Amino acid sequence: MRNAFADEITTLAETDSRIVLLSGDIGNRLFNDFKERYPDRFYNTGVAEADMIGIAAGLALGGMKPVVYTIASFAVYRAYEQIRVDLCYPSLPVVIVGVGAGLGYASNGPTHHSCEDVAVLRALPNMTVLAPADAWELRSLLGAALQLSGPSYMRIGKKGEPLVHESRPAIQIGRPFELRTGNDVAILCSGTLLPQSLNVASELESTGVKTAVYSLHTIKPLDEMWLGRLFREVKLVVTIEEHSRIGGLGGAVAEWKADSFEANARLLRLGTPDQILHHSGEQEHAREMCGLTVEKMTNDIRQALSK
Amino acid sequence: MTASVDELHLIARRIRKTVLELSHRAGTPHLGSSLSCVEMVTAAYWGGLNLDPAFAADVSRDRFILSKGHAATTLYAALAMKGFFPESWLEDYAKSGSPLGEHPSPGTPGIEMATGSLGHGLPVGIGLAMASRIQAHDNRVCVLMSDGECNEGSVWEGALFAPSQRLNRLTVMIDYNKWQATGRSDEVTALAPLCEKWSAFGWRAVEVDGHDVVTLSQWLNAPPDPDGRPTVLVAHTVKGKGVSFMEDDNNWHYRIPSSSELARALAELQPL
Structure with a gap:
């Protein structure tokens, strides 16, 4: 990048x-x-x-x-x-x-x-x-x-991040970008975990869970009108980010949800834990330590759906 | 120099009077700090720089930044006298809803940036000087700092960087009144020798009498350093200058003058 x-x-x-x-x-x-x-x-x-x-x-x-x-x-x-x-x-x-x-x-x-x-x-x-x-x-x-x-x-990331788009997407600041549709689960991803988010959606889809994926490239300002519609349409909204579960995209959506009386869907926030990572390791290792792998995130979502 | 020597002295006395009245009326502190930089502000607005509301929207205007934002009343007095805003605004200084708060706020006519948190003026001044050079403007940028402000790391980051860019249209004035909020500035940190520090950092560093409005004005009007160095005027001053019972008494960093103290202080400023 x-x-x-x-x-x-x-x-x-x-x-x-x-x-x-x-x-x-x-x-x-x-x-x-x-x-x-x-x-x-x-x-x-x-x-x-x-x-x-x-x-x-x-x-x-x-x-x-x-x-x-x-x-x-x-x-x-x-x-x-x-x-x-x-x-x-x-x-x-x-x-x-x-x-x-x-x-x-x-x-x-x-x-x-x-x-x-x-x-x-x-x-x-x-x-x-x-x-x-x-x-x-x-x-x-x-x-x-x-x-x-x-x-x-x-x-932004550093280098070698996989491409999600094939060309310059028509994205606008403040407007989420839809990558796939589905009305059971909606994954909102901000940043470079988007390829993993798409793989999670495929995994869920293989067991019949229809999963939408959006790139939430803008964390502030949030598109609150769009969130309102989304939370009425799906059962579970999942935020995915390489950021603490405190205060990132997940935090922003949770704050909005707390003040919204019509947000029916539940919210699951996936991100890094509230701790310093003392272990040495590459980015993939760190993501694994934080539970930000396709397998772990898919399981987290399945568990949330089963509750 | 645009104003005569007599006019400069008269303006400085008028600013002192306003500063004293504002502190008394609004009950706001930092009186000693505001009084020690009166001649520097006077020199900037009437003796050296070209600061006029007529050029307020001109991107290539001369810029003055009061980095020691706690001396806001001195700046407000100058801006009102210069016509940046009506003198009547001073009557509401620090009242609820007034544009003139205890520290300068951007958006107020004549205020270039938010100050009040120390150590911000120099880096912003550097950026302004760089913008002028990129656009081939020949305006000057002047930043007024306090000696206590030199505790801030960002001051020394800027002190290191500006000479590397040869920003010789940038001038810093340091109000070296030897006090900061709770102690002698040379004791709280090892500030002295201050002029030598700036000189060692690559600045054209000059020690001046910070109450000599004529010398200050001459330096602000001096040609840019032929060696490309930015200039720093290490200005020796007296905190609370101009009022005998406030001079070099650090209680007046926070104390508010009573009605009788105000009357005694104003009496010392005659003739206005």
Whole structure:
């Protein structure tokens, strides 16, 4: 996904001379093409995330469209107060791209894990929170995020994520994207577990459970009208995300459901547990530890249906 | 310099009067901090930068950021005198529903950004200076910080970065009044030698008398550093400056002047 980001932002910067790319001392060769084509619009602001967000705010105040790129955990947790005060308070159009969100940097250990980023950013007024499932969704959403009048955060994977779409999908910020239909269970997935979500749906379908799958690439704002219809149509709604069950997509849907008097369907939230992952391991291992495999998630859903 | 020396002194006295009255009337703290930066704000608005409501929507305008947002009354007094908003707004300062709160809020005429949480002004000022350079604007950016603010890590992240970008149209003024909220700023952290620190970071660092409005104005009008360095004016000041019984007394970080104290203070500011 990071290659797709580098390619897409380089293309977008061609037609929009206000785009400025800030990197927090990562992606050295990733942006060679961008740097060559727009030498005065790429800045490595160093290992200084708080400063980087403030600089982005200043660039936006000065008429530019800054895009900030660094490892998700550093962009969000290190600079949270700058995001709140410098970006959200005045609602400045700055796009923050957090690479390796969730467990994308699993092997680097918990300092690099980012399973609470959606929870903390979703709470900020004026912030749009995006989680593309693959490189194609990323490309569509990046262009759309640059058209927003306020700040946005896009949590993306790292590299080699399988493609879900065959080409650039016609997705819009705030509108869930339907990948398959079914009226027993609806799986809402935000981010890179979408291929697994589709496999879970196939498993369920093989035993006669008709399962819809939607890409919830936008976690904030939620499409509440659409949720209202969905919760009347199916028996069980399942959220899947590489993020804590506290405060992510599952949390957002649960909050909405708590205030909705017509949400008949039950809700099952699948995500990472409320704990630090002390074991070393690659992303697949970490997902397994968190119960985010096709087999485990299918079983969780079957159990929920049987209750 | 757009105002004469006499005018600059008169403006500074008028700002002091407003600052004292606002603190008394609204019962808001940070009086000592507001009084110590009066000459710096005066120099920015009348002596150095081109700050005028006529250019408020011009992206290439000169920018002044009060990073020490707790000195909001000094800024409000200047903005009202400059015509960014009616002087009558000052009467409602810090009242419920007023646009003028205890800390500056973006969206208020003349306020470039939200300050009040320290350490935000310099990085934003750097971004503004970079935006100007990208767009080939020759405007100036000035950030006023406090000495206590230099406790913040983001200040030093910015101090490291700005010289690497050769942002010589960026000027920082540090209100070095030697106090922060609860103690001497040189004792709470090892702030001194402050000017040498900035110099070592690659800035054109100059020690000035922070109450000498003429020298401050001259520095704000000085040509950009030919070596490309940003400029920092380490401005030695007295907290509570201008009122004998408030000067260098840190109780006035939080204390509110009574009616009789206000009268005594205003009497010291004559002639207005």
